[in-house]
Amino acid sequence: MTSQTIVKMEGISKAFAGIKALDNVQIDLRKGEIHALMGENGAGKSTLMKIMTGVYTRDSGKMYLQNQSLNQLEEVEIKSPLVGQKLGLSMVFQEFNLLENMNIAENIFIGREPLGVGQTVDKKQLLQNAVEELKKVNLDIDPNTEVSKLSCGQKQCVEIAKALSFNARVVVFDEPTASLSEKESQTLFKLIKELKAKGVCIVYISHRMEEVFELSDRITVFRNGKYIDTVSTKDVQEKDIISMMIGHELNIEKKSGSEFVNKDKVVLEVKNVEVFPGAKSVNFKLYEKEILGFFGLVGAGRTELARVIFGVDSIGSGEIYVEGGKVKISSPKDAIQAGIGLVPEDRKGLGLILGMSIKDNMLISKIGQFKSSLLNKKALKNITGTFISDLGISLRNEEQEVKELSGGNQQKVVIAKWLAMKPNILIMDEPTRGIDIGAKSEIYALMRKMTEQGMSIIMISSEMSEVMQVSDRILVMHEGSISGELTAEEVTRNNIMQAAFGGVNE
Amino acid sequence: MKEKKININGLRELLLVGVVLLLCVVWTVMNPQFLSVNNITNILRQASYTAIAAVGMTMIIIIGEIDLSAGSLVCAAGLVGAVVCKNTNNVLLSILAAVLVGALVGLCNGVLCAVGCLPGFIATLASMTILRGLAYIITGGNSIVWSNDNFTKIGTGYMGPVPIPVIIMIVAIIFGVMLTTKFRFGRYIYAVGGNMETSRWSGIPVVKVKILVYVIMGVLTSIAGLIVTTRLGSGQPSAGLNFEMDCITASVVGGTSMSGGRGKVMGTIVGVLLLTVLTNGMTLVGMNTYWQQVLKGVIIVVSVLADTRGKAK
Amino acid sequence: MKEKKININGLRELLLVGVVLLLCVVWTVMNPQFLSVNNITNILRQASYTAIAAVGMTMIIIIGEIDLSAGSLVCAAGLVGAVVCKNTNNVLLSILAAVLVGALVGLCNGVLCAVGCLPGFIATLASMTILRGLAYIITGGNSIVWSNDNFTKIGTGYMGPVPIPVIIMIVAIIFGVMLTTKFRFGRYIYAVGGNMETSRWSGIPVVKVKILVYVIMGVLTSIAGLIVTTRLGSGQPSAGLNFEMDCITASVVGGTSMSGGRGKVMGTIVGVLLLTVLTNGMTLVGMNTYWQQVLKGVIIVVSVLADTRGKAK
Amino acid sequence: ADKDAKDISIGVSFGQNVHPFFVAMQKGIEKACADLGVENCNILAADSSLETQVSQIENLVTKGSDVLLLNPYDSDGVVNAVKAATEKGVGVFTMDVDCEGSTSFVASDNKKVGEMLADAVIEQLEGKGKIAIIDGITVTSLKDRTDGFMDKIKDTDIEVVAEQQTAHARDTALASAENILQAHPDIDAFVGVNENSGMAILSAATSAGLSNLYITTVDATAENMSAIRDGKVAIGVSQDPYKMGYTAVEQAIKWYQGEEPEEFIEVPVEYMDKENIQEFIDREKGYGVEVE
Ligand SMILES: Nc1ncnc2c1ncn2[C@@H]1O[C@H](COP(=O)(O)OP(=O)(O)OP(=O)(O)O)[C@@H](O)[C@H]1O
Ligand SMILES: Nc1ncnc2c1ncn2[C@@H]1O[C@H](COP(=O)(O)OP(=O)(O)OP(=O)(O)O)[C@@H](O)[C@H]1O
Ligand SMILES: O[C@@H]1[C@@H](O)[C@@H](O)CO[C@H]1O
Ligand SMILES: [Mg+2]
C-alpha cells in the first residue's frame, strides 16, 4: 500500500488562559497506518486530537484533509465536532464522553438515529443497530441499559463502539486500554488491525509501551507541548522513545519489596464477603507493609469488593477485621476512621470534584483528620506542595480547577489526595490509569516508600505487567471470588491468566 | 442509595396516578358531586392552561434550565391578544399576535441563555420583571376588554361536550410527548440536559436546541395566556402571577429533575392533575383556604417522599 | 467556550462592584441627596435583612439546593417573635423563640432533603406553603402588635450612628465569609455541591453538612424575619412575600451557580447592594414604579452579561 | 313556599391576601350567618391571583353554592366566571369591588375614598405645597382610590413630587417611603391610600425623625386607629367592611328567598381623625377588634 497522507496538521498552537498547551506542532497521518502519539502527561496529545476533530479551536496553524474524489490534500476548517464527524474524523475520548442519563443505544447513535415513519426515531431499529455495534466490541449487554449503570470498562467499550460506528477515515483512540483488562484489550487490538486493513488511519495514544510497539507503524512524540519527532516503530526501541519523551534516559527501578512485608501482622482481614449474589465468598488477609495485587478481567468483581470494604455497598453477612479487631463499616467515613483509604477507579465521578481547585481536591479528605476546624492556609500549602513535587503534577497553579488538568495529572491528584491522608490501609483501584511511564515508576516508588513507612496497600489493576512488577503477592479474581493466589516469585503471565479465566491454579 | 435519582421508567408516574386516584376516591366519598361530569370538565379546564405551559416547562427543565418569565408572559401575551382583538376584531390575528410575542420572548430568553451564556434563571428573571413592568405601564393598570365573542370562546367555549382549552391541552400534550419521545429533537433535549459538553462533542447543535426549547416554551405559554385571558374575560396586567411556580412544581412533582436530563411530559401532566384535583376537592368538601395550603404542602411532600423512599433500595 | 462558567477568582465581584459604583455616580449626579450620610444609612438598612438571609441562601445554593421557604419563614419567625413579645414582654425570649422556629424549620427542610432524599425545591416549596397557611390560620389574618420598644429597636434602633440591622448584617457577613473560606465546613459545602458522590467517597458527612446548612439558613432567615417585623412595626401574616426570590437573585447575580459548587458570600453581598442601590436610586430620581422594574431587569442582564462575556475568551 | 335560610349554601371568595379589612368583612359574614341561621358557608381566599379566583368561583358553583359573595381582585377579571355562575342560577353578591353581571353590590365607593383623601390634604395645605404618595394599581380598589385622588389634586397648586405604586405590600411600601423621604425630606404631606402604605409611611417618617409630617391612611384597622388616636397619623378614611359582609349575607338570603335584592347598597365612608377616632374604636370593638 502506498503511503497516502489523509490528514496533515502544521504549525498548530493552542493556549489555555495564556499558557501554551501546544506550540507549533505538526503531524501527518496516512491511510491504513496505526500512528501512535506519545508524550508525558500534559504533553498535549489529547489537545491536538481534540483540535483535529473540532472539539477545540486552534489559535494558529493549518490543517489539511485529503479530498477523496480529487485524491489530494485540501485545507479545511473543522469548526465543530459535527463537521469533524461529517468529514470522517472520529475519536474515543480519554475522559468518558457519554450521556449518563441516556441508554447505550441512544448514546452510540445520538444525532444519527435511524428514522422511520414521519421522521420519528425508529426505536426498534436503533436497538438493533446498537446490538450490531456492541457485538463488534464484544460487549454483551442490553443496549437499553442506562449508561450511568455501567462499569468503567463497559463505558469504555461503549465509547469505542460509538467511535467505530461512524465508519470514519480516521479514528483516534485516546488511552482506550486505561480501563480495559487484557481480554477486552485483545479484542480491541484485533479490531484496530481490522480497521487498518480496511485502510482506516488510526491514531493511538497510550502510555503502555508494549501496546504501542505491538500495534503501531509510526510514533510521534511530543514533549511539553512541542513536537519532537516522528519515527518508524520498527526503527526504534522503547528506551529511545522514552528519552524522546522525557528528554533523558529513565532508570526503571527494579522492583524491591517483599522483604519489608511483615507477615506476623495482619492489618486487614476480610471474611465471607459475597461480592455478587450467589458467588463464592471472598476471604483474604493483608499483611503489614505489603502491596497486595488484585488481578482479574473486567467484571471480575474487584471494584465491587473494594466498595464493600470501603463501606459504599452493604457487606451482608461478611466481616472485616482491622489489626485483629472486628470493625463495622457502613460508610466511607467509617472506613476512613478505621484507617482505610480508597483511590477509586472512576476518577471523574468518584475521585474528583472537577470544578474545585487542585489544592482543595487534594485536601478534601485530609482536612477531616484535623482537630481544629479552622484551616491553616500555610500548613495546607505545605502538604499540597510536597505532593505536587513528589508526583510531578504539571499545573499552572494549585488554585486551578482540576478539570483543566490533563487526564494523567488528574489521576495524580486523586492519588495525592489519598496519600495525604496517610491511611494504614490504602486500596488503589487502577491507580495508574492514564499515567505516563515516567510518572508511573515514580508512583510505584512512592507506594513502596509508603509501605516502608508502615502503610499496607491493595492494588487493583488490570495491567498485568504492573501487577507483576509491583505486588508482593497477587490475588486473582474471577466472577466474584478469588480464583488464585500467587507470590511474587511464582507469578508468570500464564498462571495469572489461567486464574483470571477461573482455572484452578496448581 | 443516598442518590436523588428520579426514576424514569414510569414507576413514579404510576405512583402519582395512584395518589391522584386515591384523592379522587376520598373526594367522591366526601362529596359525590366530585365525580359529576360537570366537575370533571371543570377540573380539566382548570388544569388546561397550566398543563399547556408545563409541557414546555418540562422541556426547559430537562435541558437544565428554568423559565421564570412564564407568568409574566401569560399576562403579556394575553394583553397583546386582547389589544389586537379590541382594535381589529380579528380573532385569528389576535391569536397570531399573541403567539408571535410568545415566540419572541422565548427567542430572547433562549438567545440570552444559549448565546449570551447567562444562567436561565437570570435571563428569565429579567424578562419576568421587564414584561410585568411593561404590562402595567402600557395598560396603566387598566384591564383591556374586547367585544368579539369568538375570541372569548378560546377560554370558555366548547367543542361538543369538551371545553376548547381541554382540546388545546390535549394537542399540547400529544405534541410534547411525541417531541420528547419520538423525535430526534427529543433525544437532543435529554442529551443537552444530561451533559452539555458531551452533547457538543457529540455534534449536537446545543445552541440551537436551547433556543428552540425556549421558543417552544414561549409559544406554549402564550397559548396558555390566551386561555387565561379569555377565561378572565379581559386582559389583566396582574394575570399569571406565580404561574411559573405552578408549572415548575407540577414538573418536579411529576418527576422531572431540576438538575436536567431527566423527566417526562406525562409525569408533569399527572403532576398538574394532582395539584388541580387537590385544590378542587378541598374546595368541594368545604375546606378553608389556608388549611388547603397546609394540606397541599403535606401531600406534595408525602407523594414525592413515598416515591423516592420506595426506590431507595 | 460555550460554558456557563462563573469565575470564582474575584473578577465577577470586581465587575459588579464596578457596576454598583457606576450606579452610585449616576444617582449622585441626578440627585446629590443620594450620597448623604442619611441615605447611605438608609440603603444599608434596606439591604440588611436580604443580605442576612442571602448569606444563608448562598450556602444553600452552593450545596446544590434551594430554599423557597425563606419568605414564609421571615413571616413566621417574625410572627412568633411578635407573639412572644406581646405576651411576655421579654425581648430576649422573643428573639430566642423566633430563632428556634427558624432552626426547626431549617432542620425539617434539611432532613427532608438530606435524609428523605427530596429535591430541596420540593421540600422547601412544601414548607413555604405550609408556613404561610399556618401564619394566616394562627393570626386569623390580623397583624400582631407589641408594646416593648426595645423589641422594636431590633429593626429600627441605632448603635451610635449605625443602625442595628446593619450591625447584625455585618456580623452575618463575617460569619458567612469565615465559614465558607476559613473553616473545614466551608470546604465541605463546596465539595458537596460540586460532586456529592465524590464527597461521600471522601469521607465527608454529606447528610450532616446538608442539614446543617439548612439549619444555618433557617437561623439567618429568622433573624431577617425579626428585623423585617420590627421594622414594619407589627407581625404581618403577609410579610416576606417573594423574599426568597430576592435572596436567590442576589446570590446568582453575585456569581453563585445554581448548579452548585460555586459561589462566594461576598459576591452575594455585592449582589444585594446592587439591587438595593438600584431601587433606592431609581426612587430618589423619581422613576415610576413599573419603569423601575423594567430598568432593573435590564441592568441585571447587562451586569451578568458583561461578566460572562468578558470571560468568554 | 319560602326557602329556609338554613338550607342556603354560601360560597365566599376574597381576591387579595388576607388583611384586617377582609378579616373584618369575614367576621361580618360569619356573624350574619350565625344570626340568620345559615349553616353552610365556605370561605376562600385567592391570594391575589385572578386565575385562582376564577377557579374558586367555578369550584364553589360546582360544589352547589346557591350564592357567591365575591370580593373581586379585579372588576373586569371575573366577568366570565360570574356570568357562568349567574347563568347557572347562582346569585353573585359583590363586596367592596363590583363587577359586571353581579346580582347585587355592597360597597364603599373607592373613588370617593381617594377624593376624600385629596380633600383633606388640600384643606391642610390650603391648596398649595408639595406632597408624596404611595398608591397602587394592581387591584381595583386601590386603583380607584388612586384615580380619585389624582383627579382631585391635579386642579390645585399641590405638586405630587413623588409617587410609588407599591401599596400592595407593606415591606415594599416601606422601602419606597424611606427612599422618597431621602429625596424629599421637605414634603408637606405624605399620602397613603391603604393601611399598608399609611403604616409604612409612618414607620419611615418615624425613623427619619419627621414626627410632624401630615400622613393619611385608609381603613379602620387596629393599627391605623391607634396611630390616629396617638396623633401619629393625621387623618384616615374608614370603610365598614364588617357591615359590608353582614349586609351581603342579608341580601343574599333575601334573594334566595325570592325577594328582589337591592342592586347597590352603599356602605358609607367617613373621615377618622383624632377628635372622632374613639367612635371608630368603639364601633370596631363591637366587631371584636381590640386596639392596644
Ligand atoms: N480545558 C483546559 N483548560 C486549561 N488547560 C487545559 C485544558 N485542557 C488541557 N489543558 C492543559 O493543556 C496541557 C495539555 O493537556 P492534554 O490533555 O493535551 O495532555 P495529554 O498529553 O493528553 O496528557 P495525558 O497523558 O495526561 O492525557 C496540559 O497542561 C493541560 O493542563
Ligand atoms: N455476576 C455478576 N453479578 C452482578 N453484576 C455483575 C456480575 N459480574 C459483573 N457485574 C457488573 O459488572 C460490574 C463490574 O464489576 P467490577 O467493576 O467490580 O469488576 P472489576 O473486576 O473491578 O473490573 P473492572 O474494574 O476492570 O471493570 C459490576 O459493577 C457489576 O455491576
Ligand atoms: O388596603 C385595601 C383595603 O383598604 C381594602 O379596601 C381592600 O383592598 C386593600 O388593598
Ligand atoms: Mg490526554
Ligand SMILES: [Mg+2]
Ligand atoms: Mg474495576
